[in-house]
Amino acid sequence: MNKSIEEETQVIYSDPNQFNENKHSTEFIIEVQDLKKSFNGIKAVDGISLRVRKGELFSLLGPNGAGKSTTIRMLTTVLKPTNGKARIKDYSLIKEKNKIKPLIGVCPQENVIFEALTAEDNVEFVGRMHGMDPADIKKRTTTLLEKMNIAGRKKPAKSFSGGMKRRLNLIMSLIHQPQILFLDEPSAGLDPQARRLVWDFIKDLKNSGVTIILTTHDMLEADALSDHIAIMDHGKIIAFGTLEELKRSSHNGNILEFSFSSREELIQAKNKLKQIDNVKKITEMENNKLIISFTGGVKTLKREILREVEFFKTLHFREDSLEDIFLELTGRGLRD
Amino acid sequence: MNTIDIKAWYIAKKNVKEKLKNLGSMFWTIAFPIMMLIVYKLAFSESGDYMINGLTTFDVEFPGIVVYTIGMSTVTSAVMFSMSKKDGTLERIDAMPVSRGNVFLGAVLSETIFMNLQLILVFAFGYGVLGAHFELAMMPLGYLIAMIYGVAAIGLGLIIASFLNSPEGANGFAMLTHMSFMFVSGSFFPLDNVSVFFTPQYYVKQVYLQLTVVGDSFSDLMYSGTIITPTSEATFFPIWGGILMILAFTAIFIILGVKIFQKKTIH
Numbered sequence: 001m002n003k004s005i006e007e008e009t010q011v012i013y014s015d016p017n018q019f020n021e022n023k024h025s026t027e028f029i030i031e032v033q034d035l036k037k038s039f040n041g042i043k044a045v046d047g048i049s050l051r052v053r054k055g056e057l058f059s060l061l062g063p064n065g066a067g068k069s070t071t072i073r074m075l076t077t078v079l080k081p082t083n084g085k086a087r088i089k090d091y092s093l094i095k096e097k098n099k100i101k102p103l104i105g106v107c108p109q110e111n112v113i114f115e116a117l118t119a120e121d122n123v124e125f126v127g128r129m130h131g132m133d134p135a136d137i138k139k140r141t142t143t144l145l146e147k148m149n150i151a152g153r154k155k156p157a158k159s160f161s162g163g164m165k166r167r168l169n170l171i172m173s174l175i176h177q178p179q180i181l182f183l184d185e186p187s188a189g190l191d192p193q194a195r196r197l198v199w200d201f202i203k204d205l206k207n208s209g210v211t212i213i214l215t216t217h218d219m220l221e222a223d224a225l226s227d228h229i230a231i232m233d234h235g236k237i238i239a240f241g242t243l244e245e246l247k248r249s250s251h252n253g254n255i256l257e258f259s260f261s262s263r264e265e266l267i268q269a270k271n272k273l274k275q276i277d278n279v280k281k282i283t284e285m286e287n288n289k290l291i292i293s294f295t296g297g298v299k300t301l302k303r304e305i306l307r308e309v310e311f312f313k314t315l316h317f318r319e320d321s322l323e324d325i326f327l328e329l330t331g332r333g334l335r336d
Numbered sequence: 337m338n339t340i341d342i343k344a345w346y347i348a349k350k351n352v353k354e355k356l357k358n359l360g361s362m363f364w365t366i367a368f369p370i371m372m373l374i375v376y377k378l379a380f381s382e383s384g385d386y387m388i389n390g391l392t393t394f395d396v397e398f399p400g401i402v403v404y405t406i407g408m409s410t411v412t413s414a415v416m417f418s419m420s421k422k423d424g425t426l427e428r429i430d431a432m433p434v435s436r437g438n439v440f441l442g443a444v445l446s447e448t449i450f451m452n453l454q455l456i457l458v459f460a461f462g463y464g465v466l467g468a469h470f471e472l473a474m475m476p477l478g479y480l481i482a483m484i485y486g487v488a489a490i491g492l493g494l495i496i497a498s499f500l501n502s503p504e505g506a507n508g509f510a511m512l513t514h515m516s517f518m519f520v521s522g523s524f525f526p527l528d529n530v531s532v533f534f535t536p537q538y539y540v541k542q543v544y545l546q547l548t549v550v551g552d553s554f555s556d557l558m559y560s561g562t563i564i565t566p567t568s569e570a571t572f573f574p575i576w577g578g579i580l581m582i583l584a585f586t587a588i589f590i591i592l593g594v595k596i597f598q599k600k601t602i603h
Contacts, residue, residue: 039603078430079603101433112424114350116357121350128346129432156357172428 029054029180029211030075035084037070044070046235047084052228057202057212059222061322062232068215069109071232072182075213076106088180102130105178109185109215111165112172115158119150119168122157123175130176137175144171147201163194170198174205181205183214187221199224219322229322233330246325254297255324256305257316260288265311272308279305281328288313293324340437347434347442351416352449361412365450369405369458376401377466391549395469398462399544400523403537405454406486407518409447411510413493416443418506421497421601440594444490451486455479470548478548481579484586485540489514491589498596536585543578 030052037045045067052058060068073079075086077097086093088100114122120141127137145151148167150160157168170186186202187195202225206212216222222229223243231239231246239246260266266288273279273292278300283291294300301317355361380393420426429439459479462468493510500506518524521537532538 073427076431078427098433101431104431106428106431108424108428110424112428114354114425115423116354117350121353125346125350126432129343129429129434131343131433 027053030058030086030088030213032075032086033084035071035074035086036082037067037074037079038082043235045074045081048230048232048235048237050230050237050240052211052213055206055209055211056227057206057214057225059226059229060213060215060232061217061219061222061229061326062215063217063326066217066232067235068217068232069184070235072106072184072213072215076104076182077101102176103179105173105176105181107170107173107181107183107186109188111162111169113157113165113168116156118155119145119153119157119160119171122168123171126172127175132176140175140177141171144174148197163190166190167194167198170201178210180211180213183212185216185218186214187216187218219326222322231322231326231329233326238329239325243322246322254294254301255318255321256292256294256301257314257318258290258292258309258312259314260290260311261313263288266290269309269312273305276300276304276308339435340441343434344438344441344445347429347438348445348449351442351446355412355416355446355450361415365405365408365412365454366457369401369408369454370461372404373398373401373458373462373466391469394466395549396545397524398468399541399549400518401462402455402458402482402544403485403521403523403541404514404518405458406451406482406540407489407514407537408454409451409486409489410493410496410514411507412450413443413447413490414496414500414506414510415493415503417494417497417597418500419503422501422503426601436598440494443494444487447490448483448486451483455482474547478544481540481544481547481582484582485536488536488582488586488589491586491591491593494593494597495589498593498600536582536589539578539581539585543575543582546575546578 028051030050032051033049034047035045035049036043036047048067048071050058060071062068070079074081075088075093077093077100081094089103091097091099093100114125117125123141123144124137127141132140142151148171150164150167150171153160153164157165160168166187166189170183173181173183183202187198190198199221202212202214206225212225214221214225226243228240228242229246230237239249241249258266258269260269266284270282270284270290273282273290276294278296279292279294281293285291292305294305296304298317376397377394380397417426420429426439430436463470492513493506496510496513497506500509517535517537520527520529520531521535521541522529522532523537523541
């Protein structure tokens, strides 16, 4: 039996006593329970609980300000949680953060690089901070820079394009071969070609066994890369599951976008659509557009909807997307 | 992870590389003191300006330039730390297996490397080219005191960086602080005011002056109790008292700097 989004979310941690900060789980590499963070009384993260399996790619999806980056900053030990417990691999996030640091790699949302240094110097510095052998650093730096198409550049990183800086930012989080990689909006601001390069790189990393936690507000990215997705809003996880599970548990079904020549036509169509049982939701948009969600797939479209509404200007039929699921759950779009 | 290890040295190396590529920083730390030396030489080396013991005003004011040069570490360290807060590099380092102790020591090491470079240049130019008077035997002690004051200047920069997130703001405020201290301490021009005693620069200049310009015997200097005051030759306390004050200011600035910076940046 399929579980609803709410049920799935509950499954992550249904029993508060289930979490044992000191007990090692072989299945889950990250376990978080009721993690909270407030800044001057404002709740940035409001009691999230989640589990991440070894070797999976787990996405935190949500709009700006949802609490994704704060969650990442807590899990990467740079922010102290206000409340809650978490365990990364065998170690408590609160008590043993120094043992966690060597295991993780962090690619921040902004390009956090040393602008005056060359790409090689930047990567070498991170390797040194992780106590790597100089020969290993050199070898791995060359491999990674070549893979990301920024090898052989002797100029300071400040002269790099935005895309190159972004890729260098990613390489710096990988030099020490972390077991867990945190990627905060890894492809933000990249052109489609560079984004594809980064996505392929992330997929390769995942295939090599690295556990990846990714935050994004880009549903395509979450869709293309994730094993599991947690949707965050206002500091809470409001839905969790695989993409298929999320779609299945969503009440949207299929989506149809109509546009009309006039407002009169739109009103007329809206009234007719209201009469159809399979039409679950009608949302009026700007520019004489209607978005409707309905069940029954193409059959309903052909036999019921198009029979009633023949006077549209354009029609776009698509499957339910993460954006629609998010809209359903929160009443607002991912980019709001 | 609170330990200090070889990583401090790698941080220092990285800082030096970054600084060498910052032309603005190089101007204020290297070129500007040299320019000031030339201006002072031109302004205060006329024969009518003799002050004491046959020394020109330039000879007596030269230690002030040394104090200014080393004190620039207030500005450079304030900019460095506030920049690391703003651009996220501090947080990036925090997520690595590196202690804050290493970060602070790395900064002190890199600044010390530059202070040595500055002092060598200022000494070579001031003593070698412009002919400022000096006592060779006392020079190492004077050098050491200048370096200790440099650490105090880094501590002051750290305090400023704790409160200011933008490097531009930190640069402006640190420069204002440094220059105010320079004038209030009488380091640029003698000042007959009790405020001088509340500045480390005053003690550095006076002890340095006594050691390197008029000193001729270490034991005499330590126990004879002659520090030249801003406006007269009256005796207030022995040299070792001045040295203690420099050490006290250094300890206070560094401890406060580290404590406040930690408090403001660890959330």
